[in-house]
Amino acid sequence: MKPAVRRTTLAVDVVILSPRSDALAILLVRSPTGARERWSLPWDTPQTGEGLEDAAARISRQVLGTTPTFFEQVGALSDGRRHPGDAEVSVGIAALSPAVDSALGTDAEWFPLSGLPALAPRHRTVVDRAAAVVRQRVDQSPLAFRLLPPTFTLSDLQAVYELLLDRRLHKASFRRALQASYLVEPTDEWRSEGRGRPAQLFRYAPKKRRGLRRGVRFDLFTD
Amino acid sequence: MKPAVRRTTLAVDVVILSPRSDALAILLVRSPTGARERWSLPWDTPQTGEGLEDAAARISRQVLGTTPTFFEQVGALSDGRRHPGDAEVSVGIAALSPAVDSALGTDAEWFPLSGLPALAPRHRTVVDRAAAVVRQRVDQSPLAFRLLPPTFTLSDLQAVYELLLDRRLHKASFRRALQASYLVEPTDEWRSEGRGRPAQLFRYAPKKRRGLRRGVRFDLFTD
DNA sequence: TGACATTGGTGCCGAATTGTTACTAATTCG
C-alpha cells in the first residue's frame, strides 16, 4: 500500500516579471559556455526543507539584488522537454517586481516578453505559462500593484493594467471602478513628471469592503 | 553554473471531485493499517516519463473505474507537513468527474467536502487548495460542464454552479447570461424527472464567439 | 507674458447589462 517512492530531479524555474520601458520584461541569465542556448531562466534545486516559494525568493535575490514583492506558482511540469539542468520536473514560479534601476551583473539581462532569445524548450513553456497565469489572475488578485512601487499615480496603475492585458483601457471607467473598490487611498504627495499637470500619488490600501456577489459570467472562458 | 541536482521524493495527490446528492464530494481511499489517519487522497509517484496529469489519470482510474473528464493542477507543495508516503514534494491535482453510479470498491468512499474525516496535514492542504482553485476558476473555464454528463438540463447546470459557488443564483439571469454566451446548444431530447414540466436537454458546444472585452474588475479580488 | 501642448481628473448621458418580479407552460398526483 505504501509504494516505493522513486526519487526525481526537481528544479524551481523563476520568471521574474517587471514593467520595463513600456513593455513587460523578464530577467534572464547567461548560460555557461557549451550550453545549447545562450540564455536561461534563473533556476535552482530547492534545498532540503526549503519551501518552493522560498527557493524562488532566494534565486531571485541572487540575480536581481532585491526580493520580488510577490510570487505565484505557475505549475509543475513534467513533460519530456529539455531543461537546462536536465531536471525531470520543473516548478515554474512567477515573481513580480516593480521596475528597479539598480544595475544588474553582467550575467543577467532584461528582455521584453515579446522579444525573447531562444530558450530551452522547458523554459519556453514555463515563460508562456507564467504570462498566461499572470494575465488570467490580474482581476482576481492585486498583481498589478505588485509591479509598482509603494506609491504610484493612477496613470501608472492604468499603464500597468494595459501592459498586462495588452489593450487600451478607458480612463474614466478605470478610475470609476477603482474608486468603487476602495483598494487605494490618496497620499498628500504629488508628482510632477515634467510636462503636464502633476498627478496625485496613491498607495495600495485595500479596505475590508467585500465586493457584491455578482452573477455568473460565461464570457470569460479562456479555454 | 550547473548545480548538482539533488533528488527528491515526489507524489501526485489527486482530489477527485464530483457532485453527489446535493453536495460536492471527493473520493478518499482507506489507508493501510498502522497509518496515522484512516483515510487519504489517492496518490502515487509518477512513473518515469509519465506526465503529471497522466499520472493523475492513472491514479483516478484505479480508484474510480472511469477516467475523470478534466484535470487541473492545484500546485506543488513543499511545506514541511506530513504526507502519507512521506514525499517531500506533492503536486496536487483536481480531477472533475460527473456523478457516477457504478459501485466503488470497499477501499474507496465518497465524502462531502464539508464533512471530511481526518487527513494527513499535507493532504488537508491539498484538498483546501483544490476547492479554492476550482471555485476561483469556475468562471474562466468550463469546469461546471465537466461535472455533468454530456447532456444535461439547464436546471442541472445551475445546480452545479450553485454547489461550486455555494450560493443561490437567479434563474432568469443565469439563463440569459448562458444564452448570450453561445456555450450550449439544445438537443431534441427532453427529460421528465417525475413531477413538473419536462426539461429540455442541452449539450456543451461552445461556439467560437469570443466575448467582448470588458473593463477591469477590481471587485473580484480574493486576497 | 501669453498662447499652446501635455498630462491629470471629473461630469454627464445614452446604451448595454443585470437583478427582480411576475407571469405562462407542461407535467404528476390525488
Next chain:
DNA sequence: CGAATTAGTAACAATTCGGCACCAATGTCA
C-alpha cells in the same frame, strides 16, 4: 378536475459601462 411542482420567458427598474466633453495644472516656446 384542481393543486402542486418544475421549466421557461417577458418585462421593468436599477445599475453599470463606454464614450465624449470638459475643466485643471503644469511646462514650453514664441
